[in-house]
Amino acid sequence: MRRRVLAVLMCIVCFVVIIASNKVPTSDDLPIATYITKNAFAETGASNAVTATYLFYRYYDTLFEALMLLFSIIAVIYMSIHEGDKYDE
Amino acid sequence: MLEIALILLLITSVAAIQTRYLRHAVIYLGLFSLAIAFVYLLYHAPDVAIAEAVIGSTIATILYLVALQKYKIFTIYYRLQDEEIGDSTYLSHSKQDLIKVLEKFCTKQELEAQIIYSKETIEAIKANHQYALIIEEIKGVVRITVHPENYKLDALTAFLENERRFKHAYAILPVEEDLL
Amino acid sequence: MNDHSQLNARTLPIVFPMILIFGFYVIVNGHVSPGGGFQGGAILASVFIAKYLGNPIKTLNLYKVQNIEKVLLLFLFVLMTGFVTLSIHMILHGSLIFYIILANILIGLKVACGFTIIFYRFVFYESR
Numbered sequence: 138m139r140r141r142v143l144a145v146l147m148c149i150v151c152f153v154v155i156i157a158s159n160k161v162p163t164s165d166d167l168p169i170a171t172y173i174t175k176n177a178f179a180e181t182g183a184s185n186a187v188t189a190t191y192l193f194y195r196y197y198d199t200l201f202e203a204l205m206l207l208f209s210i211i212a213v214i215y216m217s218i219h220e221g222d223k224y225d226e
Numbered sequence: 227m228l229e230i231a232l233i234l235l236l237i238t239s240v241a242a243i244q245t246r247y248l249r250h251a252v253i254y255l256g257l258f259s260l261a262i263a264f265v266y267l268l269y270h271a272p273d274v275a276i277a278e279a280v281i282g283s284t285i286a287t288i289l290y291l292v293a294l295q296k297y298k299i300f301t302i303y304y305r306l307q308d309e310e311i312g313d314s315t316y317l318s319h320s321k322q323d324l325i326k327v328l329e330k331f332c333t334k335q336e337l338e339a340q341i342i343y344s345k346e347t348i349e350a351i352k353a354n355h356q357y358a359l360i361i362e363e364i365k366g367v368v369r370i371t372v373h374p375e376n377y378k379l380d381a382l383t384a385f386l387e388n389e390r391r392f393k394h395a396y397a398i399l400p401v402e403e404d405l406l
Numbered sequence: 407m408n409d410h411s412q413l414n415a416r417t418l419p420i421v422f423p424m425i426l427i428f429g430f431y432v433i434v435n436g437h438v439s440p441g442g443g444f445q446g447g448a449i450l451a452s453v454f455i456a457k458y459l460g461n462p463i464k465t466l467n468l469y470k471v472q473n474i475e476k477v478l479l480l481f482l483f484v485l486m487t488g489f490v491t492l493s494i495h496m497i498l499h500g501s502l503i504f505y506i507i508l509a510n511i512l513i514g515l516k517v518a519c520g521f522t523i524i525f526y527r528f529v530f531y532e533s534r
Contacts, residue, residue, distance in 0.1 A: 154487055182503040183437035187273045191442070192506050196486050203479055203513060206520045210472070213524050217531040272440035276432070280448040285521060288455055292529055 228268050234261045252290045259283040300337040300378075302328060303344050303351050305362040324361070324368060331385050335378060368396040418460035425453050433514035437503065443510040447517025454522045464530050468523055475519035482512045 167175070177189040191199050238261060242254035259282030266275035304325070325341060332339035344351060348371060351360055358378075360371040372379050383398065432439075433446030454466070489505045 180502070181506060183506050185273075185437055185439065185442075187440075188437045188442050188506060188510070192509050193502060199509075199513065200483065200486055203482060203516055206517065207475065207479055210475070210520050210523050213527050214472075217527045273442060273445065276441055276445040277448065280445060280452065284452050285448065285455065285525070288459075289525065289528055 228265065231261050231264045231268065235265065248294055249291070252287060252294065255290070256283050256287040259286070300332050300335075300339050300358050301356060302339060302341045303355070303357050303360045304341060305348060305351065305360060306343055306345055307362070307364070321363070324363075327386075327389055328359075328361075330389075331382060334385070335381060337378075370396060370398045372398060415460045418456050421456060422453055425449065425456065429453070429514075429518075433510055434507065436510040437506050443513025444517055446510075447514040448521060450514065450518035451521030451525065455525055458525070458529060462529075464526065466522070466526060468526055471519050471523055475516055475523070478512055478516040478519065482509065482516065485509055485512065 173190055173194060174186050177186040177194075178184050181189040181193050183189040183192075235258060238254045238258040242251045242258060245251050245254065259278055263275045263279040263283065266272075266278060328341075329339045346354075348360055348362070351357060352371075358373050359382075362369050362371075372382075379398075386396065429446050429449035431446075432441035432449060433443060436442035436446065485505070485508060489502075
């Protein structure tokens with residue numbers, strides 16, 4: 138029951154976030170790479186366009202990459218527990 | 227400059243595949259990571275170059291080395307003579323002592339001992355199986371045949387000299403590496 | 407690494423502060439120079455690897471490190487959704503630079519925790 142409530146809550150939060158999130162304005166004459174390299178400094182203030190990209194234009198990528206790292210760590214811990222071990226000692 | 231780095235990439239990648247020693251392959255892979263980080267730098271992608279240099283060349287190399295050291299199966303063939311099988315003396319106390327000493331050596335070196343009793347001749351074992359050591363006992367002398375790629379030979383010699391419980395007379399016969 | 411050498415144990419601690427400073431430099435200057443959270447975090451994690459090479463004793467409580475990592479990830483979620491989707495950054499002079507530096511620091515510390523956990527689990531627990 139609690140899990141279902143949590144799942145529904147997560148879905149609602151995701152929906153709200155997707156609806157409310159800002160969109161990168163794309164003009165038709167410029168491809169997205171040119172747009173980013175041209176306007177990154179003016180819009181975010183970061184002169185390193187890569188940082189501006191992964192923290193502003195494509196922040197979902199960064200967020201779920203961090204989540205993936207956490208999952209892989211959980212997998213490593215789970216695989217390296219042997220019989221009779223405590224979690225950490 | 228770029229051409230040199232690209233040629234280095236080719237050389238290290240082919241060497242990493244073609245080498246016979248896993249440890250050398252790991253080192254070649256680290257060199258490959260360093261070279262490809264340089265190539266990224268020359269292609270004006272310094273972010274990727276930093277990530278590659280740190281992760282590929284440091285962390286992955288050390289993880290591979292640790293894994294190689296942890297999981298190493300040390301295969302020991304015990305070749306039985308016909309009379310040993312006949313009166314089943316190979317289960318006797320002194321013979322089991324020899325096995326125990328070798329297992330202790332393996333535990334000390336963080337290897338996993340795998341002991342196989344066999345009736346085949348030494349030449350057949352050499353030709354057909356993966357082995358690290360072949361042991362046989364002929365008239366009270368233990369003859370230890372060592373695989374040519376075995377880099378634990380010096381450690382084994384030192385261990386057997388220092389081990390007090392090991393009372394057998396023994397002879398170590400390293401096999402010359404044949405160039406096929 | 408079974409029998410660690412005195413040379414490693416004596417000289418590696420000299421290098422620790424430099425690696426730490428370099429890692430934090432890469433993290434904090436991620437918005438003006440090449441680098442960023444992920445790369446800096448990996449450099450910070452290599453401090454612990456150097457510590458292991460010098461003196462292979464486990465003194466770190468991995469359970470706490472993992473909890474720290476989870477809390478950092480939660481902060482990252484809150485920061486990203488709050489700042490970017492709800493446009494709070496428009497209040498702060500319309501500049502995103504504060505958000506970018508903060509997110510870089512959070513990502514860097516999180517990645518450092520993650521790599522440290524992976525390495526220490528491999529080294530100390532993956533043997534029988």
